[in-house]
Amino acid sequence: MSAEGLMGPFALNDPAAGTTGPWYTNGTFGLTAGWHLDIWGKNRAEVTARLGTVKARAAEREQTRQLLAGSVARLYWEWQTQAALNTVLQQIEKEQNTIIATDRQLYQNGITSSVEGVETDINASKTRQQLNDVAGEMKIIEARLNALTNHQTKSLKLKPVTLPKVASQLPDELGYSLLARRADLQAAHWYVESSLSTIDAAKAAFYPDINLMAFLQQDALHLSDLFRHSAQQMGVTAGLTLPIFDSGRLNANLDIAKAESNLSIASYNKAVVEAVNDVRGRPARFRHWRRKTSIRRKLSTMPCVW
Template identity: 80%
Template sequence: MNRNSFLAATASLPLFILLAGCAPMHDTRQPLTQQTPSSHVDSSLPAALKNGWPDSQWWKAYHDAQLDALIDNAIQHSPDMQVAEQRIQLAEAQAKAVEAQDGPQLDFSADIERQRMSAEGLMGPFAITDPAAGTTGPWYTNGTFGLTAGWDLDLWGKNRAEVTARIGAVKAREAEQEQTRQLLASGVARLYWEWQTQAALKNVLMQIEHEQQNVVTVNRELYQHGITSSVEGVETDIDASKTQQQLNDVNGKMKVIEARLSALTNTQSAALKLRQVSLPAVESQLPSQLGYSLLARRADLQAAHWYIESSLSSIDAARPRFIPDINLMAFLQQDALHLSDLFRHSAQQYGITAG
C-alpha cells in the first residue's frame, strides 16, 4: 500500500464510523406482555361459595355462650383490632379525599387586608394622597371575595384510576382486619377447647383416683386383719401416686391455658372462671367439592388480591401523567383597594382559562 492509499483510507475512516452509527439497530429485548386492566379482573366468587362455608362466625355453630363471650371480648379489646380499625379509617379518608378531587370543583374565598404602602417601593405612587389620581395613601384596606371554579376533564382516566386504587387499599385493609379477627377467634377457640379437654381428663383421673383410694383402703383393712401381706398393697399405692401426679399436671396445664385466655381476652385484672361443658355436635359440614376457588375465602389471600388490584390501578393512574391533559378554570370576584368600593360593579372581575 502506497502513501496515497493509506492517507485516503485514513481520511475515510470518520465517514465509515458515521455510517455505522446511522445503521439500523434491532431491539433484541422481548416485549412486555400486556397486563389485564384492573377493571377487567373478575374478583367475584362462585355462587356456590357466596354466603356458604365457612361462615365468618364459625364458632357460633358450637352453640356455646361461654365461648361466644370469650371471642367477642377478645375481638373488642384487642389492640391489633383497634390498629386495624384505625388503618381502615385512614384508608377510607384517603379514598374520599381522592374521590372529592374528581369532577367540577367550586371554592369560595374572602380576604381583607390592611396595609401601608411604601413610598420607595413599586407601589410608591399609592403612598401619597392625590385626589386627581384617586390615591388616598399611605393606608389602604384591600378587600376581595368571590368564586373560583375548576374542572379537570380527566380525559385519560387518571382520577378514576386513583379512586379505584384507593378503594382497593380500603378493601385490602378490611381483609387484613378480618384476618386479625379470624386469628383471634381461632386462638381463643383452640385454647377454650383445650381447657375443656383437660377438664374432662381431670374428671376421669379423679374417678380413677377415687377407685384407687377404695382399693387402698380395702388392702389396708385386709392387712390389718392378717389376711394379706404388706407387699400386696405396694403396687396399688404406687398407682395412686402416679394418678395424683397426673392430676397435678392437668391442673397446671389448665392454669396455663387460663392465663393465656386472660391475655387474649384482656381480662388479666379479674379471675377467669370457666365451667366445663361437653363438646357439642357441629351442624356445618364440608362442601361436597373442595376446589382451589375455596381459597379465595381466606382473608389473607383477599388482602393480597386487593393490594394487587390497587397496584394495577395505580399503574393505570401513572400512565396519563405523561400525556397532556386539559383543565378548565373560571373565577368571578369582587376586588377593591378600599372596602367602600368593594360592592361596586366596577370592582368586578372574571375570567376563564384552559390549560
C-alpha cells in the same frame, strides 16, 4: 397605571397623613372553580388503587378477627377438655384410694402381703401427678384466654360444661371454590388489583395535564367600592402541563409501581399455594383425629382388671 393610561389611587404620592393614612385597604371576595380534565384516566386509576388498598385492609382486619375468634374458641374447648380429663382423673384417684384402703385393711388382717399393694400406690402417685399437670395446663390456658380477651385486670370465671357430641362429617373432597371465601386470599387479591391500578396511574402521568379554572369576584382598592359594579371581575383560564423535563422521576415511579405489583402477585400466588395445601391437609388430619378418637373410645369401654 392601566393600559388605557389612567392613574390609579396613590399612583403619584402617598395618602395624606391622618385618620385616612398613610395606609389604604384592598378588598377581594369571590368564587373560584377548577376542573381537572382526567383525559388519560390518571385520577380514576389512583382512586381505584386507593379503594383496592382499603378493601385489602378490611379483609386483613376480618382475617385477624377470624383468627382471634378461632383461637379463643379453640382455647375454650381445650380448657373444657382438660376440665373433663380432670374429672375423670379425680374419679380414678378416688377408686385407687378405695383400693389402697382395702389393701391396707387386708394386710392388717394378715390376708395379703404388703408387696401386693405397691403397684396400686405407684398408680395412685401417677394419677396425682397427672392431676397436677392438668391443673397447671388449665392455668396456662386461662392466662392465654385472659390475654386474648383483654381480661388482664380480672380473671375469667370458667365453668366446666358437657362436651358436645361432634356429629359433623367432612366431604371426601373439598372444592377449591371455598378458597374464594378466605380472608387472606381476598386481601392478597385486592392488593394485586391496587398495584395494577397504580401502574395505570404511573403510565398516565407521562401524558399532558389539562386544567380549567373560572373565577367570579369583587375586587376594589377601597372597601366602600367593593360592591360596585365596576369592581366586578370574572374570567376563565386553562392550563396545560407537559412533563417534558420530568421523565426521570416518572420512569422511576413506573419502575417502582411495576416492582410492587410483581411482589403483590408473588405474594398472592404464595397465599394460594398455602391455602390449597391447607385445604388438602385438613380433611386428612380430621379423619386421622376421628380414627384416633374412635380407638380411644373402644379402649375406654373395655373392662379393666385390677
